[in-house]
Amino acid sequence: MIDIRELRRDFGGIRALAGVDLHVPAGERRAVIGPNGAGKTTLFNVVTGELRATAGSMRLGDAVLGPLTTWQRARLGLVRMYQRNELFDPLSAVDNVLLSIGSIAGAYRPLRSPRRAERAEAATVLERVGLADRRAVAARALSHGERRQLELALALARRPVALLLDEPTAGMSPAETERIATLIAGLDRSLTVLIVEHDMDVVFRLADRITVLHEGRVIAEGTPAEIRGDRQVHDVYLGKAIEA
Amino acid sequence: MTFEDALQQALNGLSFGALLFILAAGLSLIFGMMDVVNLAHGAFYMLGAYVALSVTRATGSFWAALVVAPLALAALGLVVEPLLLRRLRGRHLDQVLITIGLSLVIADFIRLRDDWGWGATVRSLPFPAGLDRSVEIAGSDYPTYRLFVIAFGAGLAVLLYVLHRRTRIGALVRAGVGDAEMLSALGVDTDRLFTLTFAIGAGLAGVAGVVAAPVFGLQPGMDVDALIYSLIVVIVGGLGSLSGAVAGSAVVGPADTFGKVLFPQFALALIFAIMALVLLFRPTGLLGRVRLGR
Amino acid sequence: MTRSWLIRAAIVVAVWSALATFPEWSAAWESSRFAAGIIRQILIFAIFASSLNLLVGFAGLPSLGHAAFFGGGAYAAAIAAQRFGTDELVVSLGAAVVVAALLALVLGFLAVRAVGIFFLMLTLALAQMVFAIAFQATELTGGSNGFSGVHRPVVFGIDFNAANDLYLLVCAVALLVGLVLWRIATSSYGRALVGVRENERRMRALGYDTRTLKLSAFVLAGALAGVAGALSAYEFRFVSPNDVALGTSVAGFVMVLIGGAGTLVGPILGAAVVLSIERVLPSQLPAQMVLGIVFIAFVVFARQGLVGAVRRAVRA
Numbered sequence: 064m065i066d067i068r069e070l071r072r073d074f075g076g077i078r079a080l081a082g083v084d085l086h087v088p089a090g091e092r093r094a095v096i097g098p099n100g101a102g103k104t105t106l107f108n109v110v111t112g113e114l115r116a117t118a119g120s121m122r123l124g125d126a127v128l129g130p131l132t133t134w135q136r137a138r139l140g141l142v143r144m145y146q147r148n149e150l151f152d153p154l155s156a157v158d159n160v161l162l163s164i165g166s167i168a169g170a171y172r173p174l175r176s177p178r179r180a181e182r183a184e185a186a187t188v189l190e191r192v193g194l195a196d197r198r199a200v201a202a203r204a205l206s207h208g209e210r211r212q213l214e215l216a217l218a219l220a221r222r223p224v225a226l227l228l229d230e231p232t233a234g235m236s237p238a239e240t241e242r243i244a245t246l247i248a249g250l251d252r253s254l255t256v257l258i259v260e261h262d263m264d265v266v267f268r269l270a271d272r273i274t275v276l277h278e279g280r281v282i283a284e285g286t287p288a289e290i291r292g293d294r295q296v297h298d299v300y301l302g303k304a305i306e307a
Numbered sequence: 308m309t310f311e312d313a314l315q316q317a318l319n320g321l322s323f324g325a326l327l328f329i330l331a332a333g334l335s336l337i338f339g340m341m342d343v344v345n346l347a348h349g350a351f352y353m354l355g356a357y358v359a360l361s362v363t364r365a366t367g368s369f370w371a372a373l374v375v376a377p378l379a380l381a382a383l384g385l386v387v388e389p390l391l392l393r394r395l396r397g398r399h400l401d402q403v404l405i406t407i408g409l410s411l412v413i414a415d416f417i418r419l420r421d422d423w424g425w426g427a428t429v430r431s432l433p434f435p436a437g438l439d440r441s442v443e444i445a446g447s448d449y450p451t452y453r454l455f456v457i458a459f460g461a462g463l464a465v466l467l468y469v470l471h472r473r474t475r476i477g478a479l480v481r482a483g484v485g486d487a488e489m490l491s492a493l494g495v496d497t498d499r500l501f502t503l504t505f506a507i508g509a510g511l512a513g514v515a516g517v518v519a520a521p522v523f524g525l526q527p528g529m530d531v532d533a534l535i536y537s538l539i540v541v542i543v544g545g546l547g548s549l550s551g552a553v554a555g556s557a558v559v560g561p562a563d564t565f566g567k568v569l570f571p572q573f574a575l576a577l578i579f580a581i582m583a584l585v586l587l588f589r590p591t592g593l594l595g596r597v598r599l600g601r
Numbered sequence: 602m603t604r605s606w607l608i609r610a611a612i613v614v615a616v617w618s619a620l621a622t623f624p625e626w627s628a629a630w631e632s633s634r635f636a637a638g639i640i641r642q643i644l645i646f647a648i649f650a651s652s653l654n655l656l657v658g659f660a661g662l663p664s665l666g667h668a669a670f671f672g673g674g675a676y677a678a679a680i681a682a683q684r685f686g687t688d689e690l691v692v693s694l695g696a697a698v699v700v701a702a703l704l705a706l707v708l709g710f711l712a713v714r715a716v717g718i719f720f721l722m723l724t725l726a727l728a729q730m731v732f733a734i735a736f737q738a739t740e741l742t743g744g745s746n747g748f749s750g751v752h753r754p755v756v757f758g759i760d761f762n763a764a765n766d767l768y769l770l771v772c773a774v775a776l777l778v779g780l781v782l783w784r785i786a787t788s789s790y791g792r793a794l795v796g797v798r799e800n801e802r803r804m805r806a807l808g809y810d811t812r813t814l815k816l817s818a819f820v821l822a823g824a825l826a827g828v829a830g831a832l833s834a835y836e837f838r839f840v841s842p843n844d845v846a847l848g849t850s851v852a853g854f855v856m857v858l859i860g861g862a863g864t865l866v867g868p869i870l871g872a873a874v875v876l877s878i879e880r881v882l883p884s885q886l887p888a889q890m891v892l893g894i895v896f897i898a899f900v901v902f903a904r905q906g907l908v909g910a911v912r913r914a915v916r917a
Contacts, residue, residue, distance in 0.1 A: 111806065137808035149803040151796055162796045165789045166808040171817070221807055344718050346725075394901065400663060403718055404858065404900045407665075407851060411893030419887050531847050535729045538722050546719075575733045582726065586711055 064089040064255040070119035072109050079105040081279035092256045094266045097276035103259045111143050112136050140224025148214045152203040160185040163220035192216045208239040228258040314445045322453040324560020325460025331540040331552040333511030339547035340504040342399045347406040349534030350413035351509045355380050355516025356525050357425050369435030373517050380513030384506035414530050427527050432520040543585050545592030554594045621772040624765045643876045644775040645832045650856035650868035652825035658863035660818045661798025663721045665850050666728025672845030674701040674827025675834040679751040690754035694831050701827020702820050709819035735842045747841030751834045855896045861906030870907050
């Protein structure tokens with residue numbers, strides 16, 4: 064489903080991505096891990112089109128992503144959750160989600176209000192992420208954990224084909240982390256999920272396979288068990304994270 | 308067009324460009340430091356010209372005006388910035404809106420002050436003694452004042468460059484243009500720096516007003532014209548840097564001058580086309596460092 | 602049909618009816634004609650400000666060049682009536698809308714490439730180009746003397762020459778425009794514009810072509826400004842470069858902000874305030890200065906405008 068070959072991204076003299084190969088078959092849960100600065104978020108930014116690739120190719124299914132803009136890729140079903148929340152602050156949680164759903168049918172409906180079906184769908188999504196009782200609250204008034212939940216809701220509501228999750232549990236309490244992890248684990252298996260995470264418990268729980276990034280390159284890839292035992296990965300992380 | 312005519316127009320283009328530079332430099336400086344497009348810049352220019360009018364009438368000396376007017380504008384800037392802009396720190400768009408209100412106030416103030424010899428009638432400022440004659444260039448006469456403008460503009464550019472690169476203040480400004488927050492974290496009083504920058508920008512607008520007045524005269528609406536031109540210069544040349552102001556005025560000055568002479572109906576279209584091309588292919592402006600959009 | 606919707610609709614109908622019949626029920630008052638004239642102008646500028654509000658308040662595009670479409674529409678209405686030799690409303694108003702929309706398409710195409718303050722600068726500069734054209738194209742527009750002798754329109758033989766008839770026309774158009782904007786504000790399109798204002802990056806990540814969205818808003822707003830311009834041409838029987846000047850763009854912006862950007866009622870209130878200051882203040886007093894000071898005061902103390910201030914007061 065997601066096919067990335069030789070992806071490079073330079074910032075002046077800095078090689079943020081130095082030739083990344085990543086192949087994620089449909090329905091797989093793939094975690095991307097690596098120390099800070101390994102290029103994980105850059106990878107996401109290039110795949111979604113917010114940054115231009117210096118070289119290499121990317122495909123989503125049969126579609127070549129290179130010439131497409133961010134919004135065109137999103138329309139294909141490549142949807143992203145941001146590491147730092149990108150919400151519509153003054154709008155209520157449900158209005159936030161409605162914007163996401165509204166994108167599916169398209170924006171140019173000047174004489175239509177969001178249909179009942181869309182509102183119902185918004186309610187369902189909010190229910191799934193656990194924000195049902197906070198639906199009328201403005202996004203900026205939500206707690207950090209709730210904002211993260213809303214961030215995920217925006218991505219899910221878009222009915223993605225491939226979902227890119229950038230540190231979904233960042234800054235969450237153990238209870239909130241548990242809730243999000245369960246939610247992700249329960250996502251439909253037709254959905255391909257690429258997840259960047261630092262929380263190793265979550266990674267090992269959710270991932271079918273793990274790709275390890277270091278200094279813009281893939282240094283290891285395999286099942287959680289294989290990665291756990293990988294010497295090079297161990298060294299790169301100084302042993303700390305993997306042992307957890 | 309004969310060679311003599313072309314030379315004349317080239318000189319006109321240069322002198323207009325020099326003027327545009329002086330005008331745009333202040334705008335660019337304020338934006339580069341504070342992220343505020345000072346839409347009162349044209350009004351400051353206008354005020355500078357009218358202050359020069361009064362000073363010249365009172366003292367008989369253009370040179371006195373050239374000193375006093377910029378100082379007066381700088382003083383105004385020293386008052387306005389803390390009073391109006393500082394409280395809106397970080398709200399860049401709102402600061403821009405305030406400068407709009409300020410420009411309305413200043414322009415109307417000038418329009419009403421008939422008793423000061425200002426008012427709505429068209430006024431003129433005579434050329435300073437010594438620069439009120441012509442010099443022969445390539446067979447025809449060229450006003451010495453315009454040559455003075457070219458020299459003055461070039462000299463100012465050099466002076467600003469030196470101040471910018473070689474002095475402590477310049478270093479602070481350069482740093483502030485890059486990252487004012489960081490500067491503040493390092494203990495620099497950015498509030499005072501911003502006020503100073505705004506005052507200098509206003510002063511530069513005042514200088515432009517004085518220098519331009521003998522050539523263009525003084526009338527209502529001159530503030531809008533000046534603002535538009537300075538915006539076009541920084542859009543084309545790049546906002547936020549001195550070199551951008553130089554590049555922009557070097558392009559717009561001659562283009563406007565030659566355009567008006569060669570095809571007066573389309574002089575405007577030429578400027579428009581230049582702006583459009585720059586926006587489409589180099590949205591930062593020719594030498595700009597700030598991205599115009601996404 | 603919720604209850605609050607019905608209440609709002611009822612208020613709108615009541616207010617509009619009172620307004621539309623104002624010349625009749627105030628006929629005994631000696632200033633009735635003068636007041637009716639002021640109301641006409643307020644409504645015309647309310648349309649102008651409301652169209653700008655679509656850009657500034659909803660889409661978050663701070664345009665300082667909106668007069669280009671107002672004046673452009675005014676000139677188009679006047680010139681079309683003259684060139685086509687007819688005063689039919691369809692012709693002049695239609696010309697106004699088409700010309701304003703096309704102008705907005707051209708200017709907007711360039712302008713939406715910029716954001717925030719740069720967008721503002723760009724719209725300002727581009728609109729000034731239009732001003733210069735209006736000023737210089739003397740055979741077409743009358744140049745600095747303006748275009749005078751504009752006829753008031755005719756609809757199926759009914760002419761709107763009389764002040765009170767024009768009054769009705771203006772009221773009708775204002776209501777129509779108001780309803781259109783009301784519908785847009787609550788629609789998916791309107792929500793999308795708000796989304797672009799609040800977080801354009803996220804909108805793109807969700808699959809919205811934000812640049813086209815912004816351009817469409819620009820064109821729509823321009824077209825509506827053109828409508829206001831045509832009405833202005835009928836009202837004053839005169840179009841001048843002043844109608845495309847920066848001063849008019851600024852006035853519109855001031856109206857939107859003072860009234861309350863992003864609200865439906867705000868621009869109408871703003872137009873009422875600004876026009877009252879400009880037309881009712883004695884000519885010796887500096888109207889622009891007062892406006893400038895009032896504007897600064899609002900930006901500093903009441904950024905959400907009158908509507909925002911009222912909402913705050915109600916909540917407190």
